[in-house]
Amino acid sequence: MCRLFALTSRDPISPMLAINALNTMKEGHDGSGVGLCLRGLGGRFEEELQGCPILSGIFTEAGLRRLEQYTMDHGFKSQYSILYTPETEPPEGTPVRGTYAAIAYKVPRGWKELTAAQQGQKLVEMRLELRKMGEEDGDIMVFSFWPDTIIVKEVGDPLEIGEWLQLGANRNLYARHILAQGRQNTNYAINLYACHPFFIEGVASMTNGENTAFIPIMEYMQSRNVTGYSGYQSDSEVFTHIAHYTTKRLGLDIRAYKHVITPLMDHEMADHPDREFLATLKRSCRKMIIDGPNCIIGTLDDGSMFMVQDRKKLRPGIVGGKDGIYAFSSEVCGIDAVIPDRDKSKDFQPMHLDTVIVGPDCKEIETCSQKDQLPRQL
Amino acid sequence: MLTERPITPSTLGVRDLNWQIEWDKDLCTQCGRCTSVCPVNAIELGVHRKREIKTPAGLMKKAENEYSIFYGIRQKTDPAYACIGCSMCNMVCPNNAIGPKREEGSTTQKFHNDRGGNPRTRGGRRNSGESLLDQIKFMRISMLTDPALDAGRHEFRLNTLLGRVQSPEESLKTYQEQGWKPPVREIYPLVIGGMSFGAMSPNMWEGLQMGVAYLNEELNMPVRISTGEGGCPPRLLRSRFLKYVILQIASGYFGWDEIIHAIPEMKVDPCAIEIKYGQGAKPGDGGLLMWYKVNKLIAAIRGVPEGVSLPSPPTHQTQYSIEESVAKMIQSMSMAWGFRVPVYPKISASSTSLAVLNNLTRNPYAAGLAIDGEDGGTGAAYNVSMNHMGHPIASNLRDCYNALVVTGKQNELPLIAGGGIGKSGNLAANAAALIMLGASAVQVGKYVMQAGAGCLGSEKDRCNVCNIGVCPKGITSQDPRLYRRLDPEKVAERVVDFYLSFDTEIKKIIAPLGRSTSLPIGMADALGISDRAAADRLGIKYVV
Numbered sequence: 036m037c038r039l040f041a042l043t044s045r046d047p048i049s050p051m052l053a054i055n056a057l058n059t060m061k062e063g064h065d066g067s068g069v070g071l072c073l074r075g076l077g078g079r080f081e082e083e084l085q086g087c088p089i090l091s092g093i094f095t096e097a098g099l100r101r102l103e104q105y106t107m108d109h110g111f112k113s114q115y116s117i118l119y120t121p122e123t124e125p126p127e128g129t130p131v132r133g134t135y136a137a138i139a140y141k142v143p144r145g146w147k148e149l150t151a152a153q154q155g156q157k158l159v160e161m162r163l164e165l166r167k168m169g170e171e172d173g174d175i176m177v178f179s180f181w182p183d184t185i186i187v188k189e190v191g192d193p194l195e196i197g198e199w200l201q202l203g204a205n206r207n208l209y210a211r212h213i214l215a216q217g218r219q220n221t222n223y224a225i226n227l228y229a230c231h232p233f234f235i236e237g238v239a240s241m242t243n244g245e246n247t248a249f250i251p252i253m254e255y256m257q258s259r260n261v262t263g264y265s266g267y268q269s270d271s272e273v274f275t276h277i278a279h280y281t282t283k284r285l286g287l288d289i290r291a292y293k294h295v296i297t298p299l300m301d302h303e304m305a306d307h308p309d310r311e312f313l314a315t316l317k318r319s320c321r322k323m324i325i326d327g328p329n330c331i332i333g334t335l336d337d338g339s340m341f342m343v344q345d346r347k348k349l350r351p352g353i354v355g356g357k358d359g360i361y362a363f364s365s366e367v368c369g370i371d372a373v374i375p376d377r378d379k380s381k382d383f384q385p386m387h388l389d390t391v392i393v394g395p396d397c398k399e400i401e402t403c404s405q406k407d408q409l410p411r412q413l
Numbered sequence: 414m415l416t417e418r419p420i421t422p423s424t425l426g427v428r429d430l431n432w433q434i435e436w437d438k439d440l441c442t443q444c445g446r447c448t449s450v451c452p453v454n455a456i457e458l459g460v461h462r463k464r465e466i467k468t469p470a471g472l473m474k475k476a477e478n479e480y481s482i483f484y485g486i487r488q489k490t491d492p493a494y495a496c497i498g499c500s501m502c503n504m505v506c507p508n509n510a511i512g513p514k515r516e517e518g519s520t521t522q523k524f525h526n527d528r529g530g531n532p533r534t535r536g537g538r539r540n541s542g543e544s545l546l547d548q549i550k551f552m553r554i555s556m557l558t559d560p561a562l563d564a565g566r567h568e569f570r571l572n573t574l575l576g577r578v579q580s581p582e583e584s585l586k587t588y589q590e591q592g593w594k595p596p597v598r599e600i601y602p603l604v605i606g607g608m609s610f611g612a613m614s615p616n617m618w619e620g621l622q623m624g625v626a627y628l629n630e631e632l633n634m635p636v637r638i639s640t641g642e643g644g645c646p647p648r649l650l651r652s653r654f655l656k657y658v659i660l661q662i663a664s665g666y667f668g669w670d671e672i673i674h675a676i677p678e679m680k681v682d683p684c685a686i687e688i689k690y691g692q693g694a695k696p697g698d699g700g701l702l703m704w705y706k707v708n709k710l711i712a713a714i715r716g717v718p719e720g721v722s723l724p725s726p727p728t729h730q731t732q733y734s735i736e737e738s739v740a741k742m743i744q745s746m747s748m749a750w751g752f753r754v755p756v757y758p759k760i761s762a763s764s765t766s767l768a769v770l771n772n773l774t775r776n777p778y779a780a781g782l783a784i785d786g787e788d789g790g791t792g793a794a795y796n797v798s799m800n801h802m803g804h805p806i807a808s809n810l811r812d813c814y815n816a817l818v819v820t821g822k823q824n825e826l827p828l829i830a831g832g833g834i835g836k837s838g839n840l841a842a843n844a845a846a847l848i849m850l851g852a853s854a855v856q857v858g859k860y861v862m863q864a865g866a867g868c869l870g871s872e873k874d875r876c877n878v879c880n881i882g883v884c885p886k887g888i889t890s891q892d893p894r895l896y897r898r899l900d901p902e903k904v905a906e907r908v909v910d911f912y913l914s915f916d917t918e919i920k921k922i923i924a925p926l927g928r929s930t931s932l933p934i935g936m937a938d939a940l941g942i943s944d945r946a947a948a949d950r951l952g953i954k955y956v957v
Contacts, residue, residue: 250935260821300570311588316581318597347562
């Protein structure tokens with residue numbers, strides 16, 4: 036089973052903190068891969084490049100040239116890039132791929148007149164097009180193309196990869212919201228795109244366990260006519276898309292996410308203040324019900340971070356921290372490694388009805404039960 | 414048998430018959446029960462005269478004839494009275510002295526089934542044992558990353574939805590605007606398919622209704638039963654049990670007067686209305702209730718004269734086309750109950766199923782589609798229809814589900830599959846396979862008769878006389894002398910028994926697949942089959 040670790044902090048912090056936390060949980064993952072999602076970036080990305088879409092991925096030399104041509108054709112000018120081509124031998128099991136890049140672009144003229152939704156749509160289309168371009172000879176691998184977002188994925192042990200890529204060395208890679216996953220590749224062939232976290236239009240999430248309802252949910256998501264609901268190299272990718280669908284398409288609060296993926300039983304719903312709404316949601320979102328066993332950790336556009344469990348709560352998950360920094364982890368030792376001086380009595384392990392949210396201000400752990408009344412806008 | 418009997422082209426010997434009576438003279442006490450119980454009069458009490466020539470030793474005395482008489486059983490060789498293998502004679506024999514035996518080698522009888530130029534009509538189901546559904550394996554067993562669930566311990570939600578489900582966007586809009594919401598029922602995914610009051614004996618019907626009521630009210634399983642065409646007893650229409658009943662209207666409109674007139678007095682709405690356009694065992698053909706079964710009660714409920722055959726036309730005569738039917742009938746039936754009751758059509762699985770489905774997806778009042786495959790049971794149909802016509806359910810259902818997936822309506826229009834489920838007794842496995850191929854619910858008829866009332870029919874042409882009102886178990890007869898054999902209480906008990914068993918077995922299937930909080934509709938990645946062509950066609954894994 037994979038191990039998950041996420042940090043949300045008021046000030047930008049090194050991604051190596053999250054990777055070190057993963058290392059303390061090493062017994063729980065086989066180190067067959069690592070995925071990192073960095074949001075709320077600090078350094079130059081924050082100071083000079085607010086709002087600029089950042090493309091992150093891995094490129095060969097030829098791939099970089101093709102990328103340059105492609106972005107030029109679309110009127111995107113590279114503003115600042117972190118390009119890292121490791122000179123040393125990669126860790127065992129990691130292939131030599133080329134350049135790891137995060138490139139921030141200045142958007143073309145006229146872009147500002149587009150609505151946010153239209154901008155988002157275009158960015159997703161470009162990301163998919165680039166990914167497709169690289170699929171044939173593997174010279175372009177794109178993980179995200181979105182403002183204030185960098186995603187790193189690689190095969191191999193998380194700590195070795197982190198050190199090899201010198202992730203802690205560049206202060207421009209410091210971020211406020213970090214999702215990290217140490218992978219255990221049990222079911223499928225090792226595929227870089229299958230590595231968590233997944234990202235779409237500001238919504239990122241990662242999951243452990245396996246999604247037994249993968250095929251029906253995948254078919255359902257694909258039939259929603261949403262650009263970007265594609266790929267599906269991992270059976271958990273759909274969890275990100277459901278979160279995106281819930282928040283962006285249906286316009287619901289993240290508290291409703293749990294009601295979509297693990298709705299209440301009828302008798303539990305009977306005396307709920309929102310029973311009519313919940314019954315409507317349960318019925319129409321029936322295809323998105325998951326069976327788990329999963330623990331899902333995700334982050335949203337506004338910088339909030341959440342954790343939910345499947346209905347049976349068969350996966351561990353714990354949230355803890357102190358004012359200014361909170362950690363979401365598969366195991367408590369992960370949090371201990373990063374925030375040892377917190378009040379441990381305030382650690383919270385969400386059970387099968389709970390959603391845990393830490394807002395962008397990183398002030399407190401907010402817990403809500405599915406039995407609670409939902410916010411008024413629902 | 415006469416010594417000088419004429420040997421004509423259609424003269425058969427006992428050995429030519431499919432079923433032969435084995436009778437043991439030494440065990441028989443000549444009580445006569447077997448002959449009186451035989452539904453087709455295949456056997457009769459016979460007086461056998463035996464002549465023996467006694468030849469004494471030596472040459473002085475002449476040989477003598479010795480005549481003796483004994484009583485015994487004689488099997489008729491007239492195909493009209495051929496034994497059907499029901500084994501009722503054996504069931505009533507106190508000494509186990511008699512019983513039918515299948516003659517595997519003889520095929521002669523089938524050439525003489527159509528005497529008088531009338532092709533054979535029969536009840537039952539397709540006379541072949543094989544079933545594709547039985548070949549399907551469930552193979553996505555969770556072992557490591559997702560530990561298998563415990564079928565006996567975890568909570569399970571097996572219920573399914575019947576009725577038009579709006580898409581998430583639509584339903585939130587309806588919720589916000591407080592608009593009209595299509596009626597949706599939460600039901601158990603195993604539905605008792607349409608077996609009409611008329612085809613069934615009153616005792617059988619009562620037993621089924623009692624069983625269904627018990628399952629709902631005592632065991633909290635929302636099991637539903639379709640009435641089939643032919644109306645519904647007035648008392649049931651006006652009772653609170655109507656909510657467990659799916660009222661069927663077919664092209665003969667039998668019994669609809671009664672139903673329409675009862676609407677103002679109905680205490681509860683029926684579960685749904687099923688408009689039958691076709692059934693799997695006789696696609697493109699109408700229903701046929703033969704005159705034997707149209708007694709006073711049936712005549713009264715159906716609003717027809719007594720003792721006349723009641724063929725329903727193959728199509729709804731007031732409708733010009735399926736498009737028109739979908740538009741008009743669904744709307745008018747919905748209207749009759751104030752748009753509070755789901756209305757859906759039932760069709761034979763056929764090459765035009767997709768066309769019907771496409772029509773339905775664009776009709777906001779359509780509540781689902783029931784598809785009946787070639788193995789669907791029936792009260793009476795021509796032999797050729799049952800054995801050689803129709804479309805198998807698995808691929809037809811899969812095509813329909815995939816069509817819904819393409820348009821993104823797979824949650825919105827439930828598909829109910831029927832036809833051959835539990836044909837070899839594997840009810841739960843067959844049902845689970847169809848659900849994973851895309852069915853929201855499955856319906857069974859024959860299995861209910863076999864398990865619930867001990868129907869003797871088999872897929873090897875055993876019994877199959879449901880159409881002529883001589884059902885030896887009293888399931889499909891309107892003759893009180895026969896249906897008194899069936900105790901409704903026992904039928905109810907058996908129905909409850911097999912539903913509970915089904916419930917356990919289906920949990921045993923889906924729990925190891927890691928599913929428990931929703932029915933695994935369309936979870937085709939769990940299925941495998943060792944037939945390459947079938948795997949490709951159904952889009953499931955090929956495994957050997």
